[in-house]
Amino acid sequence: MSAGTYIRRPNRALQVYAVIFLIVLYVPVLFIPLFSFNDAVHVRFPLKGFTLQWYTELWSRQALWNSLWNSVRVGLVVSVLSTVLGVMAARSITRYRMRGKGPLVGFIMMPLVIPGIIFGVALLVLLSRMGVPLSLYTVGLGHLIICMPFAVATLLPRFEGFDPAMEEASADLGENGWWTFWRVTFPMVMPGIVASLLLTFTISFDEFIMAFFLTGTDPTLPMYIWGQLRFPKEFPSVLAMASLILFISFVLVFIAQWVGRMGLDTEDLGVPDT
Amino acid sequence: MDVLDQLGAVRERKLSRRRFAKGLLAAGVAMTTMPLPARRAMAAEGDQATYFTWGGYDIPELFKPYQAKNGALPNFAIFGGSEEALTKMRGGFVVDVSHPCNQSMPRWVQTGLFQPIDTSRVSNWGDVIPELVDLPGNDAEGGKVWMAPFDWGQTSVTYRTDLFELEGEETWDMLWDARYAGQLGSLASGGDAWWCGAIKAGVDFDDIDSEEAFEKIAAVMREQRPLIRVYTDDTTTLEQALAAGEMVASMTWNSSAVLLQAEGVPVKFAKPKEGALTWVCGVMIHKDAPNLDRAYDVIDSLLSVETGHFMINDWGYGHSNRKSFDAFDEETLAGLGLSTQPVEILQAGHFQQPQTQEWETRMNELFEQIKAGF
C-alpha cells in the first residue's frame, strides 16, 4: 500500500533525534571493547595505551572458558526444550478449540510479569526442600520457565497465520499425523521456530538474576563475570571475552542479513507479504 | 492480554518471510556452532576436587603443587561471603573443600556438614604456625582439626597519605571523620564492619553479644552511615575510588593497600591505636567430599611455601606456613604490615570470636537496616 504523501516527507528533527538516540544507546556498550585494548588493569580514564595482552591472556583463563561453555550448554538445551514445548503449546492453542484457552495462555505468560528474583527464590526454596543439589540443571530449569513465554509468544503468531487446509489436504492424501507435521506444518512454522531458538538462547545466555540463586559448582558466564567484578586483575580479560562475544553477535546478525538478501533483491522489506 | 500480543507481534509480517527465515537460520546455525572451539582442554575435569572459595582465590598461582601432581586445576565454586556459602551448602550443595574464617568455624562445624582433617595426610602440616591451629572450636577427637589455617590478615583503614590530613595518631576515628563526609568507604559485610564498629565503640569482643554492645555498636554505625560513599565487598571498587581520590580513606583488607602501593598510589594501611581487626581463614573438608584424596591435595597446595610466597608478595596477606616468611627480609615484611615473627602481629590485633547463629542473624539484619538508612 502507498503511504500518504506527507508521511513520506522526512522529518529533520526526528532524524536528529534518532541519531542521538543510537549514539547514546551504543556508547556505553562500546566502552567494553575500548577498555579491552587498554593497557591498564583498572577500568578508568584516561586510557593508558594499546595492548592485546588481555586477549592473549584469555587463552590461559580456563575458568572463563569453562563458564562460557556452561552458558552455551545451558542456553542450547534451554532453547531447544523451550521451543519444543512452545511448539506443542502453540499448536494445541491454535489447532484445537479448547476450553479455558485464555487463562492457560495467561498462565504460561506469567513469568513475564513476575520479577526474576522471586522466581529464583521460589525455585531455590523448592529445590532445597526437595534436597535437589544445585547444578547446571537447576539453572536450566529456571531459565526454561522464564523462556517459555518468549517461545510461545514468538511461535503463536506463526501457528495462527497457518492455514489448516494444508494439513487437511495432506491427511486426505493418506499421510499419517507425524508425517504431515514433518512435511507440511514444520516447514511453514520454521521461521518461528528459528526465531524462538535464537531468542530463548539469548535470554538464557545473559540471564543472571535466577542463575545467582540456582548455580551450583559450575558458574554460567554472567555468574563468572559477577565474581570477577571484585578482582581487577582478572577483569580486563573478562572485557576481552565480552568484546569477542559482542563482535561475534554483531557479525552474525550482519551475516544473517546478508544471507537473507541473497537472491531476494527484488523484494522490498517494507512491504507486507501477505 | 495485550502484553503477550505485542511481544509475539515482533513478528516478521513486515518483512519477507523467506528472507527472514533464511537470515535467522543462518544466524542460528552460526550461533550454535560458534562457541564450540571453546571446549578445548576441558577433558576429564570432573575428577578434580571442587574448591568452594571466595572470589579471587580461583587462580592458578595458588595451585601450582596441585597442578603439578594432578595435571589440572581443581574445580572452583565461588561465594561472596561465608554466610552465603554456608547457606548454599546447607541447601545440599556438596563440595570437597571450603574456605571459612575462624569466627564462623564453630557454627560451620555444628552443621555437621564437615569432617575433621587428618593432618597426617597433609605434608606441609609440620610447618603450620601452631597459634593459627589453636583457635576456639578447632579441636576434634584424636588430635584432628576441623579447619586447616591458610590465610590471615587484618581489616583496617587504608588512607591516602596526601589527601587525608591526619590529626595525631592513626585511629579508627578516621572513618568517622565528618570533614571527609562522602569520601569514606566501608566493607559491606557485617563480618568485618560490625567488628570494626565494636573496636571503635570500645566494646570488648567478649561482650559483643550483649544487648548493650548491640546498642553501642549500632549507634556508631548509624553515626557513620551518612559519611559513607559506598558500602561494598567489591575491593576493586574501593581500590579504584582510593586511587582516584574519590575516597580518602576506607575500611579494607591488607591486599588493597599492597596493590595500590604497587601502582604508586600514596596510601597507607593504618595501624589504628585501638588495634586492627585480625582474621584467620582456612579450609574445611565436606563430610561427603567426593574426591577426598584430591581434597587433601588442595589443602597441601594451599599450605605450600610456593603459594605462601605469592600470598605474601602479591596480596600482602599472612600465610599459615612459617617457612613462607623466610624468603622475605624484615623490611619488606614490615612494609606489607607483616613481620618475620607473624605471631606478634596476630597477638597485637583484635581476634574475631565465634558467635552463635542467632547473633549472626541479628547482627546482619541490624547492619543491613543501618546501611539502608534505618
Add this chain to the structure above:
Amino acid sequence: MAETSLSKSRTARGAPRAFGARLTRYLRRSETARGYLLMSPTLLIMTIGIVVPFIILLVISMWTRQGFSFDTTLTLANYARAWNEPIYGALLARSFWISGVATVATVALCYPMAYYVAFHVHRNKMMWLILMTLPFWTSYLLRVFAWKVILGYEGVINSGLSAVGLIDAPLAFLLYSPSAVIITLAHAWAAFAILPLYVSLEKIDKSLLEAATDLGDGPVARFLRITLPLSMPGIIAASFLIFIPTTGDYITPALLGGPDGAMIGNLIQVQFGAVNNWPMGATLSIVLMLWIAALALAFLLVTCKVQERIA
C-alpha cells in the same frame, strides 16, 4: 495426525482394549481433551516451575527462622513485620519510585524513536530494528558496569566536563545515587520499550491519518487524536515489560545505587544470603508480587478509563 498415532500406541501398549478404545473415541470427540493432551508436557513443566514453587514460597513465608532450621508453625508474624517495620515499606516505595521513573523515561524516550522507524523509515526497517536491539546482546552485567565507568568519579562525564573546563572538581553525585540507577535501567531496558511501541505504531492504518489531515487536523491534533490513542496498547505493554522486572532488580542498585539507592530486591537477596532468614525473604517476595499485581491492575484501569474518554 497426532491423535491417530496416539490411539495406535494406546491400544498397542496392551492396556485393556475396551478402555483404550473408549479413550480414543473420547479424544477424537473432545477437542479440549486433545488440546490439553498435546499441551500437557508444557503445562507440567510450567506447573513444576511456577505453581509448586509458589505454594512452597507461600508456606515458608509463614514459617519462622530458628537457628539453622525453621519453626514450621504457621504464623503471619513475618507479614506483620513487613507491614510494621518502616524499612520494608520504605524500600518497597523507593523501588516502585525508581522503576516508575525509569519506565516513564524509557517509554518517553523510545516513543519518538519507534515513531520514526514506523513512519519515516521506508527502506531497511529491519536493519533499524536490529540496530536498536543489538546492544542488548551484550551482557547485562557488563552494560551496568559500563555505566559505572561513564558516571564514575573519573568517568567519561566527569573527565569530559573538566576537560572542557565546566567543573573544577568531579561531580560525586553522578554515581552511587538513585539517579544513577534510573539512568542505567532506562538504558538497559530500551529494547523492551522499542519493540512493542514499534509494533503498535506500525499497525496503525495510515489512511486514518490521511483522513484526519483531510478533515483539517494539524500534526499535533492528528497525533493526539489518532496516533497516541492507537499506540496505547504498545505503551501499556512496554510499561509492563519494563516496570515489573526492574522493581525486582538488585544488581543495578548494588553496583550503582550507593547507600541511598538500595531497592527491595537487595533486601530480599540478603535474606537468602548474609541475614539467612529465608522465611522473611519469602514474605518480602510475596509482598512485592502482591503490590505489583495491585499496581498493574490500577494502571490498567486508569488507562482504560483514559482511553474511553479519548474515544
